[in-house]
Amino acid sequence: MKLPYSRQTIGEDDIREVIRTLKSPFITQGPKIAEFEKALARFCRAKYAVVFSSGTAALHSAYAAAGIGEGDEVIMPALTFAATANAALYLGATPVFVDIDKSTANMDMRDAKKKITKHTKAIVPVDYAGLPADLTVCRALAKKHKLILIEDGAQSLGAIYKGKPVGTQADMTMFSFHPVKTITTGEGGAVVTNSKKFYDYLLMYRTHGMTKDPRKLTDTTKAAWHQEMHMLGNNYRMTDIQAALGVSQMKKIRTFLAKRHAAARRYFSLLKHIEGLTLPPRSSLASSAWHLFVVRVDKTVRDMVFETLRAKGIGVQVHYLPVYTHPYYKSLGYRGTQCPTTEEFSASALSIPLFPNITYREQSYVATELEKALRKARF
Numbered sequence: 001m002k003l004p005y006s007r008q009t010i011g012e013d014d015i016r017e018v019i020r021t022l023k024s025p026f027i028t029q030g031p032k033i034a035e036f037e038k039a040l041a042r043f044c045r046a047k048y049a050v051v052f053s054s055g056t057a058a059l060h061s062a063y064a065a066a067g068i069g070e071g072d073e074v075i076m077p078a079l080t081f082a083a084t085a086n087a088a089l090y091l092g093a094t095p096v097f098v099d100i101d102k103s104t105a106n107m108d109m110r111d112a113k114k115k116i117t118k119h120t121k122a123i124v125p126v127d128y129a130g131l132p133a134d135l136t137v138c139r140a141l142a143k144k145h146k147l148i149l150i151e152d153g154a155q156s157l158g159a160i161y162k163g164k165p166v167g168t169q170a171d172m173t174m175f176s177f178h179p180v181k182t183i184t185t186g187e188g189g190a191v192v193t194n195s196k197k198f199y200d201y202l203l204m205y206r207t208h209g210m211t212k213d214p215r216k217l218t219d220t221t222k223a224a225w226h227q228e229m230h231m232l233g234n235n236y237r238m239t240d241i242q243a244a245l246g247v248s249q250m251k252k253i254r255t256f257l258a259k260r261h262a263a264a265r266r267y268f269s270l271l272k273h274i275e276g277l278t279l280p281p282r283s284s285l286a287s288s289a290w291h292l293f294v295v296r297v298d299k300t301v302r303d304m305v306f307e308t309l310r311a312k313g314i315g316v317q318v319h320y321l322p323v324y325t326h327p328y329y330k331s332l333g334y335r336g337t338q339c340p341t342t343e344e345f346s347a348s349a350l351s352i353p354l355f356p357n358i359t360y361r362e363q364s365y366v367a368t369e370l371e372k373a374l375r376k377a378r379f
């Protein structure tokens with residue numbers, strides 16, 4: 001059996017939609033962008049959504065909209081994909097890494113509080129594996145210290161926090177549409193927000209800092225061709241081909257989420273009796289999008305279990321190395337043992353295959369092989 005840790009779910013309906021756009025007059029900057037943004041905003045119960053060429057582009061743009069720049073500090077968990085931190089570096093800011101809370105694998109808010117200084121500009125909780133961070137506490141902290149709250153929801157589109165969809169709590173929430181995420185556009189990302197100010201900024205930043213909006217032009221005497229550059233932006237536009245796929249995927253998002261939930265429940269029952277295995281955290285405040293199913297094993301045997309499962313065709317993964325332990329971050333002066341709980345978690349974590357169409361037979365195979373691998377590693 002050959003099983004990836006995750007894979008996209010693409011149907012004939014998705015393919016038809018993409019082909020329709022390929023045959024249409026617009027393959028970029030056409031009507032599908034607005035349609036996708038409207039569907040996302042409605043789903044997240046947010047006023048505005050802006051889509052981007054990737055989740056990283058969306059994060060970079062959100063940080064820029066927050067006014068993050070030279071000399072600013074941005075607080076984030078060390079247990080995340082490097083993009084969360086890289087987007088701060090692009091703007092000359094300093095990522096400040098916070099430890100995780102062992103019970104959720106999300107940012108430890110007590111540690112976050114300790115790391116706030118007069119240079120802190122923003123706080124970025126990451127919804128690890130699809131489980132929302134403690135957003136109420138995060139919001140209170142942001143309010144008290146006048147910080148912008150940017151949620152890295154790359155993994156949590158469709159998760160629920162205190163009865164509300166992710167995307168309603170932070171000043172801006174970013175999503176990723178990489179193939180392993182809740183929905184995919186190949187590559188792609190979005191920011192949702194209720195702030196008109198951030199929305200306007202994000203739209204301009206996405207397309208070189210240029211605008212044609214007559215209300216924003218400094219010179220209104222020119223004909224309709226006239227557009228002005230008001231800031232240094234990027235080309236972070238998503239194509240209509242991608243957005244057509246996004247619109248089609250959004251129609252099925254509730255089915256994708258229900259299937260992920262069912263698969264997670266099946267793993268809990270298949271794995272609960274296995275000795276030496278810690279199952280993923282769950283929270284009474286939130287319902288996960290079940291992006292990843294991360295189990296933990298003793299760190300002395302983790303790599304052996306990893307290799308044994310890979311040899312059996314099971315696409316296990318490790319999410320993540322603490323960001324500051326990457327050689328590039330070390331070269332910037334970051335040192336180890338800043339976040340002991342993150343380091344402990346990272347050394348023992350193992351993501352096992354989870355995606356909407358995984359079958360019961362495939363999950364049983366993973367459970368059986370995982371149990372065997374653990375037994376083999378112990379003797």
Ligand SMILES: Cc1ncc(COP(=O)(O)O)c(C=O)c1O
Binds near residue numbers: 057080081126189
């Ligand atoms: C937590 C987190 N942040 C940011 C990103 C970046 O998103 P993208 O790959 O769409 O650029 C990812 C993607 O894997 C992620 O998991």
